[in-house]
Amino acid sequence: MKILGIVGSPRKDKGLTDALVQKALDGASTVGAQADVMYLMDREPQPCIHCGGGCFQTHKCAVEEDAARRSQEVYESDAIILGAPVYIWQINGLTANFIDKLRLQDATPPCRTTNARPALGISVAGGTGSGLISAIQSIYKFFCLWGFYAIEPLPVTRHNFESALQTAWNQGKLLAELAEGKRNFEDIGSCLAHYAKLPLLRFDTVDEMLYLSQIITDNTTVNDANRQTYNNAIEHQRTAKALIADGNRIEAAHHAGRAYEFAREAYDG
C-alpha cells in the first residue's frame, strides 16, 4: 500500500509543512504503508495557461511533461496527504499550480471516480495564523472535485504546531488503515454529502477568526501579566458565539476580531 505525501512549501526540510507531512507519513508507516514524498519545490509545477490541449482527455499537459508524471504518482497511490502553507489567506501558488494540473485517469470531475482514495489535507498558517481555514477549504474542494475520500482536515498555526504533530501522526495512521479497502461514491450527491459532514468546510471568515482565537487561547500560558488580556479574549469569544447562535453574524464579526486581537496579545506578550 502506497501513501504519497505532497509538500507544497518551498521550505524543504526546514518548514512546518514538511514536518507535518512527514509526521503523517510516519503514522502511516506504522501500519505497513510505503511512504513516498513529492516536494513541489523540486518539481516546479508551472501555471496552467489554458492552452486547450485536451488534458482532461489525455491526462497529459501539452506544455509541461512533469505534470503527467505528478498525476501518475497520485494515480498509483492508495492515499494522499497534501500539505500547503498559507500565503495571503490562501494556499500558496506552488500548491495551486500542482492542483490546477492534476488529472486522474480513474476520475471525472466533478466528484465522479472509480477509486475514492483516502486523503488528508494540512494547511499551515505560520504567521498571524489567519487564513488557515480558507486554505484548508481550497484543498478540500480540490479533494471533493476529484472524488477523494477525505478525512478530517488538519488546519495548523504556529500556536498549535506541537499538538498538531501528534494529530498528523494519528491522521496518517488512520489514512493508511482506510487505504486498505477500496471505496467509491455512488454518485455526485454521495460525494458532496461526505464533505458536508466536515464542519470546518462550512466556516466563513468570522467563524475562522473566532476558531483561531480559540486555538491561541487554548495554547496560551496564563500568568499575572497576561491574565486580564486573556480574560478579555475569552469574554469576546463568548459574546461572538452567542451572537452567531442568534444569527447576528455582523455584530459577531466585531467580537471575533477583538477576541483574536486580545488572544494574540496574551500569547505573544
Ligand SMILES: Cc1cc2nc3c(=O)[nH]c(=O)nc-3n(C[C@H](O)[C@H](O)[C@H](O)COP(=O)(O)O)c2cc1C
Ligand atoms: C507571501 C507570504 C504570505 C503569507 N501569508 C500568511 C497568511 O496569510 N497567514 C499566516 O498565518 N501566515 C502567512 N505567511 C506565513 C507562512 O504561512 C508561514 O511562514 C508558514 O510557516 C510557511 O510554511 P512552511 O514553514 O511550511 O514554509 C505568509 C508567508 C509568505 C511568504
